[in-house]
Structures are given as C-alpha cells and as structure tokens.
Amino acid sequence: MSGRSARQLRDALLLAASVGVVGGVLLLRRSNAPGASPAPPAASAPVEPSPLPRGGEPERAALDEHEAQAGCDFADHGFGAYERWRPLPLGRLLVPPARAIRADGGYDLLVHFHGAEPVRKQLAPRDLGLVIAGVDLGTRSSEYARALEGGGWGALLQAIDGEVASAVGVAGARARRLALSSWSAGSGAIGRIIERGSDPIDALILLDSLYGSYMPGQTSLVQGQLAPYVALAGAAARGAPLFYLTHSETPTSGYASTREAATFLLSELGASPVAVTASGDAPPSGASGPGEAGDALRLTRMYDGGSLYVRGYAGAGPGGHCAQLRLLPAILAEHVLPAFGR
16 A cells, blocks of 8 residues: 555544544533633534545534433542642643652553543542543544644653652653553544554553444445554453453444444454343443443443453443443453553
8 A cells, every 4th residue: 555545544544533522522511620721612512423425524413412411421529639630731630649659750641532521530539549641632533643643642741741740749750551541532642652653552442432444335444444453452362461442332324333343353353252141231340330321331242362352332322422431440440450560
C-alpha cells in the first residue's frame, strides 16, 4: 500500500471511529465540576451520525434526549483522597496523596481519553493510588488524533510528570507504569500513541472504542487496517502487557461496529469468543447495579487468552454505549493493578 493510500485509509478509519460519540456530548457538558477545566464546545443537541460516505463528513440527526441520557448518569461522590483537578496543557490531572508516590518519584499512571468526569466520579473515591489524567477534546476521534500528532503525546507525559512533582514535592517524578484507556471517540488518541510504537504501555483498555472501515461495497473489514491493535492483542495473548477490549451491541451503518471490530481482531489471531449463557450473565463486580445500567452490562460473550481479555455486552444504543464506562473500576481493580504488582 502506498504512503498516500495508507494516509487515506487512516483518515477513513478515524472518521469511522467517530460513531462512538453517542451520548458523549452530554457527558462533556456535565464535566464543568468545580476545579475542572472548561469542556470544549458541544453540539446543541445529542446526535447520532448517519452512514458515512468515504472521505465525507457525517450528517447528523437529532436523537431523543431521554434516550441519549439513559445510562449516562454517574453518581458524584466527590474527589476522595484527591484534592482537585489540576489543569494540564492538554486535559487535566488527579494527583493522589504523596504516599502513593515512591520515594524515587515513581508512580502508576492512567491516561483516559473521552469521558473524564464519569471516570473521576467512579475512580476518585476508590483510592486506587493512581495518578489519573483525563482528556476531553470533542466528540470526534479525529480531534483526539490531531492533538496527539507530532510531539503532543510526549509533551503531555512531560506535563504530567511536572505536575506530579510539583503537587507532592518529589523532584524527578516519572511514571513507572502506564495504563491507557479510552471510551468512544477517545480511540483516536490511542491510535496515534500506538502508531508511534516507542512508548512502553503496560495496560490498554478500550471501552466500546474500536471501530473499523469496510471494503468498498462490502461488509467485510479492510485487511490490515487494525494491524497495530492486532499486534498488541497477539502480544497480550502471549502474556505481554494487558489488553482489555469491550464492546456493546450498538449498531452502525456504513462502517464496522465495535462488535464487528472485536470479532475481526480475534479472527486475525485465529481465535473466537465464547458465548455466555443466561445463567452466567452478570455485570463485573463493582461495575454497576441494576438501577444503574440494567441489561446494558449483561455479558453475552467473552475471550480470555494470556493477558488478552475481550468482553461483549448486551447493551445497544446510547444507554448501552454509556454503560461501558462503568466497567473501568472493575477492570482496574481486578486486572490492571494486579498486573502492576499491587
């Protein structure tokens, strides 16, 4: 594939991935908590993209507000042991008490793209001892990708190190373990980071956040388009850094849904998910209660291999999409922190 064709394919993928923004506008509007940096401008009404022509901008249709809000409300229990959001040049930061930072300045870092406030509301009260960066840049994956181009990622990591050092008074603070997570359109940032291939990632979590493009005139995915993710998944299956991928049943039109992308990724590894029967269905511990996400987090299929975990859930539409954010606390507590030796 020529360089020009590769760039065109990459741009098409970034545009296709933006389907994951359903409900994201409302989440970003609610992110104006005290101490939070201003959220970027959002559309005047929650929207859902229609089919995307190759290289075209999505046309958007209004979505019923009650439907868009379903599953997107997160109880706010404050900042826990964290003092407040600290502004970064790109995003904002939660720094835990100094006891969570090693004497040599080493710390464990989670960088989450898209949905910073829901992540704060769920994680801050749990006192997991993580430095948490939240980045909200809009409702399209291309906005995240552009921000991480060039030296954007390196500059973000340097800013985080500097803010941690200033907050706890430890010179030379530096992330010793790094977990990346994204929801919805945040995958645009993840794609840019893993394309670099130069920064070690100790855990990768994609919450309903991996999409794909179809072959022209077909409903099969373009071969090779998810190659960086396939490579990471293959390494995780062999016991390398953790890769945790989830999907809902939210359908898409004109491009591959998160369910299809997850199936494609596994097929590239010669693997298949296992269906989960009704008797085995249950939300992950700590993920949500019946009044929070209901059937949206009913497990329907799964795959475990080495450090690779794929989970499919029954939720569809805005409610099922938003509910995926509720999975993050359990994934961190049950998989990421143990992998970090904690």
